[in-house]
Each structure stands twice: as C-alpha cells, then as structure tokens.
Amino acid sequence: MTQYGMSSECVVNSTLPSSCKMHGFKGHLKSCSSEASGAVLSASGRLRTRRSKICLDIDDDQKPCFSGRFESIAHRSLTKLKAQVINKDWSQRLLSIAKKKKDSELSDVFQPKRSANHDMLLDEDDEEDTSTSEKRLPAEMRCFDTARICVKGGDGGNGCVAFRREKAVEFGGPAGGNGGRGGNVWAIVDSKLNSLSSFRTQVHFRASNGGHGQGSQMHGAEAEDLYIPVPPGTIIRQRNAVEGEAPLAELVQPGDKALLIVGGRGGRGNHSFKTARNTAPTLAEKGEEGVEVWVDLELKVVADVGIIGVPNAGKSTLLSVVTAARPKIANYPFTTLVPNLGVCEMDYRTTVFADVPGLLEGAHEGLGLGHEFLRHVQRCRALVHVIDGSSPDPMGDFRAINLELELFNPELKEKVQVIAYNKVDMPDSGDYFEFVKEELLTQGISADHIFPISAVTGQGVLDLVKKVRKVLDELGPAQQVYETNAVNQTRLPGRQNERLDEFTIDIEEPKGPSGPKVFYVMGKALQKFAQMTNWDYYEAIKRFQSVLEAAGVNSALRARGVKEGDAVVIHESEFTWNDDQSDAALYQAFKDDMRSRNRNIQGIHAWPKGAKDEK
Numbered sequence: 033m034t035q036y037g038m039s040s041e042c043v044v045n046s047t048l049p050s051s052c053k054m055h056g057f058k059g060h061l062k063s064c065s066s067e068a069s070g071a072v073l074s075a076s077g078r079l080r081t082r083r084s085k086i087c088l089d090i091d092d093d094q095k096p097c098f099s100g101r102f103e104s105i106a107h108r109s110l111t112k113l114k115a116q117v118i119n120k121d122w123s124q125r126l127l128s129i130a131k132k133k134k135d136s137e138l139s140d141v142f143q144p145k146r147s148a149n150h151d152m153l154l155d156e157d158d159e160e161d162t163s164t165s166e167k168r169l170p171a172e173m174r175c176f177d178t179a180r181i182c183v184k185g186g187d188g189g190n191g192c193v194a195f196r197r198e199k200a201v202e203f204g205g206p207a208g209g210n211g212g213r214g215g216n217v218w219a220i221v222d223s224k225l226n227s228l229s230s231f232r233t234q235v236h237f238r239a240s241n242g243g244h245g246q247g248s249q250m251h252g253a254e255a256e257d258l259y260i261p262v263p264p265g266t267i268i269r270q271r272n273a274v275e276g277e278a279p280l281a282e283l284v285q286p287g288d289k290a291l292l293i294v295g296g297r298g299g300r301g302n303h304s305f306k307t308a309r310n311t312a313p314t315l316a317e318k319g320e321e322g323v324e325v326w327v328d329l330e331l332k333v334v335a336d337v338g339i340i341g342v343p344n345a346g347k348s349t350l351l352s353v354v355t356a357a358r359p360k361i362a363n364y365p366f367t368t369l370v371p372n373l374g375v376c377e378m379d380y381r382t383t384v385f386a387d388v389p390g391l392l393e394g395a396h397e398g399l400g401l402g403h404e405f406l407r408h409v410q411r412c413r414a415l416v417h418v419i420d421g422s423s424p425d426p427m428g429d430f431r432a433i434n435l436e437l438e439l440f441n442p443e444l445k446e447k448v449q450v451i452a453y454n455k456v457d458m459p460d461s462g463d464y465f466e467f468v469k470e471e472l473l474t475q476g477i478s479a480d481h482i483f484p485i486s487a488v489t490g491q492g493v494l495d496l497v498k499k500v501r502k503v504l505d506e507l508g509p510a511q512q513v514y515e516t517n518a519v520n521q522t523r524l525p526g527r528q529n530e531r532l533d534e535f536t537i538d539i540e541e542p543k544g545p546s547g548p549k550v551f552y553v554m555g556k557a558l559q560k561f562a563q564m565t566n567w568d569y570y571e572a573i574k575r576f577q578s579v580l581e582a583a584g585v586n587s588a589l590r591a592r593g594v595k596e597g598d599a600v601v602i603h604e605s606e607f608t609w610n611d612d613q614s615d616a617a618l619y620q621a622f623k624d625d626m627r628s629r630n631r632n633i634q635g636i637h638a639w640p641k642g643a644k645d646e647k
C-alpha cells in the first residue's frame with residue numbers, strides 16, 4: 033500500500049475550506065486519517081477544521097478516485113505542495129497517471145474540433161467518456177491552449193420621455209435625450225501572456241451598458257469598450273464553427289486587436305420623434321440589447337525555436353539561461369505543463385524560444401500531456417533537441433522523440449534540429465558524450481549541429497545559441513504567421529441594412545379543438561424593433577402597429593388564416609390578434625395590458641377618438 037503523493041513520514045499540511053465535503057470516494061480509498069484535533073475525515077464525513085494534516089492511503093494498483101468539489105481542491109493543494117514532498121513517489125504516480133491518458137482524437141488546431149451538430153449527435157455514453165477522460169489529469173497538468181468564453185456586448189441605454197418645463201415657456205416641447213451606446217467587446221494581444229489559463233477562472237465577459245437618456249435633452253453616456261487580453265497567436269472562432277468557416281479573428285502581432293461584439297445602440301428619446309405633425313411625441317425607445325455569443329479560443333504559440341526533449345532533460349533550465357524567462361525548474365518530470373516563451377537578444381536581434389512540456393513515447397497518440405503542444409512545435413522554424421546526458425539510454429530517448437515527431441506530422445522530421453547534449457557537468461554524462469556523438473553522426477546529424485552543454489553552468493550554451501541564430505539566418509526571414517483567413521475587424525461596422533419586410537411565419541397548431549393557433553413571426557429587424565419598443569407608452573404601441581401594417585406583417589398573417597383570439601409572437605412579446613384594428617380597440621388592449629402588468633398609464637396627452645377612459 034502506498035500513499036498518494038506523500039509517504040507516511042511526509043504528511044502534507046494542507047489548508048482546505050471548511051465546507052469541503054469528503055463525499056464520493058467510490059471505494060478506492062482504503063483509509064483516511066487526520067491529525068488535527070477535532071478534525072473528522074472519513075468517507076462519508078466532513079472536514080471540519082481549516083488546517084488539517086491529512087493522509088490518504090490508496091491501493092498500489094488503483095488510481096485515486098475523488099469526485100465533486102474535493103477533486104479539484106485536493107489536486108490543487110497536492111500539486112502546490114508536491115515540491116515539499118520528500119518521497120519522489122509523487123512524480124512516479126504523476127507519470128503513471130499521465131501515461132494512462134490517451135486521447136485518441138487527433139485534430140489540428142486549424143480544424144474546428146467538432147462539427148456544428150456534433151454535440152447533439154453525442155449519445156449519453158460518449159458524453160460520459162469525454163468527461164472522464166478530461167478528468168483523468170489534474171487541471172494544472174492540462175495544456176491551456178484552448179478555451180471557450182462567453183462575450184456579451186453592452187446594452188444600449190433607454191431613451192427618455194420628457195418635456196421642457198421652464199418659467200415663462202408655455203409649450204416647452206419634447207426634451208427627452210437618447211440612451212448611450214453599449215460597450216463593444218474587443219480581443220487584444222497582450223504579449224505578456226503565453227497561455228489561455230486565465231480563461232479558466234473567468235468565462236463571462238460583459239461590456240458595460242450605456243447610460244439612459246434624461247430630460248433637458250441630455251443623452252446617456254456611451255459605455256466604455258471591453259478589451260479581453262489574449263496571448264499572441266490566438267485564433268478566435270464562433271462556437272461550433274463548421275469546417276471551412278473563417279475565424280472571427282487571428283491575433284498574432286503585439287497590438288493586434290479585433291472586434292468581437294458590437295454593443296447595442298441607445299434608444300431614442302422623445303425629442304428625436306418630434307415631427308411637424310407630432311410636435312409633442314410621448315414615446316421613447318428602449319436600448320438595444322447587446323448580443324451574447326460563445327466563442328472558442330485556440331492558441332498557437334509563435335516562436336522561432338522550439339526546445340524539445342524527454343521530461344526532465346533540462347529544457348526549462350536552458351530557456352532560463354538563454355532568455356530572461358523564469359520557467360519552473362525542478363527535478364521531476366512534467367514540471368513544465370504549458371509551453372513557456374522567452375526572448376533571447378543577441379547582436380541586437382531577438383529570437384523567441386519556446387520550452388514545451390516533455391515528450392513521451394506515444395506522445396503523437398496523446399500519451400503524456402497529450403499531443404496538444406506538439407502543434408506548437410509544428411510552428412517553430414527550428415528545433416533545439418535537448419538530450420538528457422544523465423539518462424540511462426540517451427540515444428534511445430533521442431530516437432523515440434524523433435519518431436514521435438514524425439508520427440505526429442512527417443513535416444516535423446524535416447525541421448532543422450540543433451542537438452544539445454545536456455548535463456555534461458555530471459561526470460557520467462560528460463564521459464558518455466563521445467559515444468553519443470558517434471551514434472548521432474551515424475544517424476546523419478552533422479557534427480557542427482551537436483553541442484555538449486551544461487544548462488546549469490552555462491558551458492557551451494553561447495555556441496549553441498550562435499548556431500541556432502545561424503540556422504535561422506540560413507532559413508531566411510520568418511514567414512507570414514497569419515495562417516487563417518480570419519476577418520480581423522478593427523472598425524465598428526456601419527449601420528446594418530436589415531429590412532423589416534423580411535420575415536417568416538411559423539404556425540403552431542392549437543393544442544385542443546377550441547384552443548388558439550400561435551403564429552411566430554421571425555425576422556431580424558422585426559425582432560430588434562419589438563425588443564426596442566417601450567410597451568409602457570401608447571404611442572409606441574401605435575407606432576409598432578403601423579410598422580407591422582407597413583411591413584406587410586398584418587396582411588401576411590391574414591393570408592395565413594389568423595383569426596380573432598389567435599396568439600402572435602414577435603421576439604419575446606406575445607399579442608392576441610384582434611380583427612378590429614381601430615385606435616379605440618388598440619387603446620383598450622393597451623389599457624388591459626398595463627393593468628395586467630400593474631403599471632400606471634403614462635404619457636398620453638390626447639386620448640384616441642372613440643376610446644372611453646374608465647377613470
């Protein structure tokens with residue numbers, strides 16, 4: 033029996049929230065104990081103290097199986113504390129878990145992973161499989177190069193109904209201001225970022241709403257735009273985009289930005305409705321609602337040189353020596369979980385290095401940390417292959433990695449590789465270098481591409497970097513890195529030419545023999561118009577009615593057989609069809625509606641002819 037991530041001598045001091053429920057141990061857990069006084073930790077119990085010493089005993093051959101909230105908390109706490117663990121059992125355990133991870137789905141970053149109806153086609157079993165395979169690795173170990181976020185443009189502010197009231201100004205006229213525009217949502221490159229991990233904690237991005245209009249012709253304030261920072265090399269697509277569809281944006285260079293969502297426009301106040309015939313209008317529009325969409329982000333790391341090698345070879349150490357980057361370095365495999373970028377400046381020229389997580393045999397099939405970051409290697413112009421000199425079989429490692437690269441994508445084999453035989457400061461590795469070099473020469477690697485280095489002492493690193501620079505120079509200037517036909521929209525679009533007379537009508541048959549039919553009227557402009565109509569003003573409803581008449585909706589409904597009492601649904605509003613289209617009938621319907629909504633009738637300065645006010 034071994035313990036998960038810790039030995040009996042090494043007890044983790046973990047701070048867990050008091051509400052952390054220890055449920056769902058599913059029988060793998062052999063026993064739990066807690067040393068903190070009063071702490072209760074059992075398969076069905078609850079952890080009651082904030083600071084507790086926990087030991088979890090787990091069968092040798094079984095994976096720990098947590099569920100619910102405890103899973104993420106336990107993994108997070110254990111991952112944070114793994115450096116403190118004296119026993120290296122953690123690494124072994126981690127490695128074995130990672131090896132078990134097998135993701136059969138091979139997909140390219142530029143191909144949307146799922147078709148539009150893929151989710152719908154998934155049966156329940158498939159869904160379960162996906163969720164369990166995703167949960168097999170702790171969140172900290174996943175490569176954060178994809179994310180799904182929800183963006184919403186700000187709502188426009190409402191227009192205002194107001195009249196000028198001043199001493200000695202008898203008929204002041206309408207003075208209601210317009211609402212302000214809602215905020216737009218942009219994605220902008222932030223060169224300090226190198227992964228999409230920030231989108232783990234924030235998924236919803238909403239721009240602020242525009243200010244409402246006020247009296248004295250005061251317009252509402254325009255909302256500020258929302259800028260979502262993304263790392264360079266981010267591709268943004270509509271959720272479930274179909275194959276071949278152009279992405280919304282591809283942001284590569286620092287300063288690149290793209291408009292994702294436009295904020296809603298502000299509603300007009302009654303001052304805007306003033307005409308020669310209607311000099312005192314009592315209606316105003318509501319602000320347009322901001323659109324909400326889900327978008328998929330994918331990151332392609334943009335680097336000149338990719339540092340590859342087996343886990344623990346010293347890749348991150350090399351990156352920290354040649355660049356100012358400070359990646360995490362530790363003596364266990366899979367220290368690096370997301371690709372790290374570093375910029376090396378030499379002779380007034382910059383070279384971007386990417387240190388990718390360690391590769392394992394079977395990486396092309398998704399073993400280890402999966403094949404996701406192999407896509408990043410694909411985009412590097414040259415590779416530095418770090419061989420771990422302290423490994424029992426350095427040439428075996430070298431061959432295995434090259435085979436993995438080739439199996440993932442044959443083009444990867446063609447990439448120029450500069451070999452860095454690392455850890456020569458260690459006596460065993462240094463002595464072994466000549467043998468390895470001979471082997472490498474027999475593999476067809478030219479002698480001037482092989483460098484014995486010690487990333488820790490810096491020995492041989494300068495020569496290596498000079499060679500890398502030379503190789504890049506020989507390859508010529510970097511190619512255009514925009515790889516998709518994305519429409520990076522950088523300007524606000526002009527007014528959309530949406531027509532009110534473009535609509536469709538769907539009919540839902542009555543439920544019972546005497547029930548009403550339901551007519552769904554759908555059209556982009558019509559729905560927006562219905563959403564912006566302020567139903568609290570009679571004049572607004574009258575305007576809505578006349579627009580329906582002018583756009584041909586009423587005649588289309590009549591042609592489809594609408595009868596008195598049938599329901600007509602436009603956007604989120606439901607109306608009851610009345611054959612009597614007179615002002616009096618409309619006013620009566622308005623009054624009934626206001627009463628049912630418990631609202632006070634307001635803004636009517638002249639009652640329509642024939643309407644009888646009950647008040």
Ligand SMILES: Nc1nc2c(ncn2[C@@H]2O[C@H](COP(=O)(O)OP(=O)(O)OP(=O)(O)O)[C@@H](O)[C@H]2O)c(=O)[nH]1
Pocket residue numbers: 341342343344345346347348349350360361362363364365366367368369389390391454455456457458485486487488489
């Ligand atoms: N003696 C010696 N140790 C080295 C050298 N380079 C790296 N190391 C050690 O090797 C261990 C692993 O180094 P990392 O840089 O984290 O290795 P890595 O390849 O990035 O490992 P992963 O990210 O886990 O794949 C650390 O303990 C380093 O101190 C070297 O040149 N000499």
Ligand SMILES: [Mg+2]
Pocket residue numbers: 347348349359360361367368387389
């Ligand atoms: Mg590393």
